[in-house]
Amino acid sequence: MITETVIQEAAGEITRRAAIRIPEDYRSGIRDIRSSEQGQLSCFVLDTMMDNWDAAVADQRPMCADTGLPRYYVKFGNEASIQGGFVALERALRRATADATAKIPLRPNRVHPLTREDHNNNVGARAPEIEYSVEPDADWLDITTVHKGGLFGTDYRMLFPGDGWDGIKKMFLDTMIQFGRRGLACQPAIVGVGIGGSKDTCMVLGKQAACLRVVGDRHPDSEIAELEDELKELGNQIGMGPMGFVGSSMVVDCHIEVAHTHTGGMPVSIHSFCLSSRRAVVRIFADGSSEYRTDPNWFTPYHRREEVE
Amino acid sequence: MTNTGFNTVELGGPAESAELEKLNIGDVIYINGMIYTGREGVYRKILDEDNSPPVDLSTISNINFHCSPAASIESDGSFTVGAVTATASFRFSKWMERWFSLTNCKVVVGKGGMPQSDYQQYFVPNGAVYLTTVGYGTGALLGRGIKKVQQVYWLKELGIAQAIWVMEVEKFGPFLVESDLRGNSLFEQSKREIDQNIEGLYAGLKQPALRRYGETTHRTDEVI
Incomplete structure (x- = not known):
C-alpha cells in the first residue's frame, strides 16, 4: 500500500x-550539437547554458x-x-x-x-x-x-491525407523558423510531433513526445524512426541556432508519436521543449x-x- | 565570467550615458549596481490605469529588467531569490516610449528584443539601449548576481511575478547588446543572413490543401 x-x-x-538538474541525456545532446556548431554567437550561447547548468547544481538553485x-x-x-x-x-x-x-x-x-x-x-x-x-x-x-515554458514554440494544424509528408515537413519548417527567430522557442530543443488522433489528443500526444522521451530514443516503428531522423536533420539545416543566431543547432532530437485518426484528416502538432528541459x-x-x-x-x-x- | 572572445563590458546601475555610447551590438555585458524589474503588470497599472509609481524609479536606477524572479518571502519578511530569467520583451514595446519619458530609463534588459523599427522610433531618441539575456534561461547564473533585494513594490497588488523588484546586483550577466544607441540590432543582423537560406528549404514542398489565414494573400480570401 x-x-x-x-x-x-x-x-x-x-x-x-x-x-x-538538467537531465543527462539532454546535456549530452547539447554537447554533441555544440561540437558541430560553427556560429560564434551560437557557440557562446550553448557554452553559457552549460555554465548555467553547472551553477544551478553548485548553488542548488533553479x-x-x-x-x-x-x-x-x-x-x-x-x-x-x-x-x-x-x-x-x-x-x-x-x-x-x-x-x-x-x-x-x-x-x-x-x-x-x-x-x-x-x-x-x-x-x-x-x-x-x-x-x-x-x-x-x-x-x-x-x-x-x-x-x-508555455508561450512559444508550439503549433497545431489540420492537414489532410493528400498533403502527405510534404505537408508535415512544411509545417515543421514553419514552426521552427517562426518561433526560432530571436530564440522565442528557447532552442535547441527536443521537438515532439503528434500526428493523428483528434485535435485535442493530437496536441497532448505531441507534447508528450517532446517532454516524455529522452534524447537518442527512437520510435519502435522503423518508418516513424526514419521520419524522426529526417525532421531532426531538416531542422538543423535551417541555418539557425540558439536565440535565432546564425548556426546549425535547432533540434537536439525529434520524437514522433502517432494516434489513429479520422479517415479524412491528418492533424499535426509540433512542440519544442526548451534549453532548460x-x-x-x-x-x-x-x-x-x-x-x-x-x-x-x-x-x-x-x-x-x-x-x- | 565566460571567456568569449567577444568584447566584455561592465556596466554600472544606473548606467552613465558615456558608458552606453561605447556599446556595440554583440558586446557581452555584466551589470554592477541597482536595477528594477517591471513588465506588463507594472506598465498597465502605471501607464494604462494612470496610477502613480510607488516610488520615483529614476532615483533608483535607469535599468529596467523585463523579468520575474523565482523568489519566496520568508517568515521574517525577507526575500530569497533563487533564479532570475527574462521574459519576451516584444509584447511591451507599445509602452516603452511613455515609460522612457516617465522614468528616464536608459537600459532595457529582456528576452529576445523588439522590432528594429521600435529601437529607431523609441530607443534612439531617448538614448536607450536594449540588452538581451542569453540562452534563454541562464536563471542560475543571473540568480548568483543578485546581492540583495532592496525593496519590493506592489507585491500584494500584482503578485510575486509582476511586482517591482528593486535589486542590488554584482557581476550580473552575461547579457548581449542587442540594440546600441544607433539602433542597430543583433537579431536583425542574424535574421538577414539566415533569411538568404529560407526559401531554398521550402523548394519542392507543395502547399497543403487547406491554407492558413496567413498563407492567403488577403483577408477576403477563402482558406480552401
Whole structure:
C-alpha cells in the first residue's frame, strides 16, 4: 500500500530535481550539437547554458526562473494500490507543488487567465495538470514532473491525407523558423510531433513526445524512426541556432508519436521543449521505497498498442 | 565570467550615458549596481490605469529588467531569490516610449528584443539601449548576481511575478547588446543572413490543401 505521505515527499523531490538538474541525456545532446556548431554567437550561447547548468547544481538553485507550468504524468501499475485512492494522490501532488514553490523557491507562474490573480503557489483551477496512463502486471507508481515554458514554440494544424509528408515537413519548417527567430522557442530543443488522433489528443500526444522521451530514443516503428531522423536533420539545416543566431543547432532530437485518426484528416502538432528541459521521475514501489530517474518511459509497448485485446 | 572572445563590458546601475555610447551590438555585458524589474503588470497599472509609481524609479536606477524572479518571502519578511530569467520583451514595446519619458530609463534588459523599427522610433531618441539575456534561461547564473533585494513594490497588488523588484546586483550577466544607441540590432543582423537560406528549404514542398489565414494573400480570401 502506497501512502499519501510517501507520494507527497517523492513529488516534492522530483520537483526539486527537475528544477535544478538538467537531465543527462539532454546535456549530452547539447554537447554533441555544440561540437558541430560553427556560429560564434551560437557557440557562446550553448557554452553559457552549460555554465548555467553547472551553477544551478553548485548553488542548488533553479536553472531557469520561468517555472513554466509544472505538471505531473502518473503511470499506474495495474496492481498498485494507494491508501486513500486517487483523491489522496491528487491532494499529495497539489500540496507538493505548493510546498516546493515556497521551498526551492520556484516562481509562482500560475495565474487566473482573466483576472490574472496569482495564488503564489503554482496551484489553481486545473493546476497542476495531472495526466494518467496504466501499465499491466506492475504494482508500482511512476510519477514524472515536467516544467515546460508555455508561450512559444508550439503549433497545431489540420492537414489532410493528400498533403502527405510534404505537408508535415512544411509545417515543421514553419514552426521552427517562426518561433526560432530571436530564440522565442528557447532552442535547441527536443521537438515532439503528434500526428493523428483528434485535435485535442493530437496536441497532448505531441507534447508528450517532446517532454516524455529522452534524447537518442527512437520510435519502435522503423518508418516513424526514419521520419524522426529526417525532421531532426531538416531542422538543423535551417541555418539557425540558439536565440535565432546564425548556426546549425535547432533540434537536439525529434520524437514522433502517432494516434489513429479520422479517415479524412491528418492533424499535426509540433512542440519544442526548451534549453532548460526539466523533467524528473520517481518510481514508488508497493513497499513505499522510491527510485529516482530522468527517463519517464511513458511510451511503453502497452501504451502504444493497436490491437483489440 | 565566460571567456568569449567577444568584447566584455561592465556596466554600472544606473548606467552613465558615456558608458552606453561605447556599446556595440554583440558586446557581452555584466551589470554592477541597482536595477528594477517591471513588465506588463507594472506598465498597465502605471501607464494604462494612470496610477502613480510607488516610488520615483529614476532615483533608483535607469535599468529596467523585463523579468520575474523565482523568489519566496520568508517568515521574517525577507526575500530569497533563487533564479532570475527574462521574459519576451516584444509584447511591451507599445509602452516603452511613455515609460522612457516617465522614468528616464536608459537600459532595457529582456528576452529576445523588439522590432528594429521600435529601437529607431523609441530607443534612439531617448538614448536607450536594449540588452538581451542569453540562452534563454541562464536563471542560475543571473540568480548568483543578485546581492540583495532592496525593496519590493506592489507585491500584494500584482503578485510575486509582476511586482517591482528593486535589486542590488554584482557581476550580473552575461547579457548581449542587442540594440546600441544607433539602433542597430543583433537579431536583425542574424535574421538577414539566415533569411538568404529560407526559401531554398521550402523548394519542392507543395502547399497543403487547406491554407492558413496567413498563407492567403488577403483577408477576403477563402482558406480552401
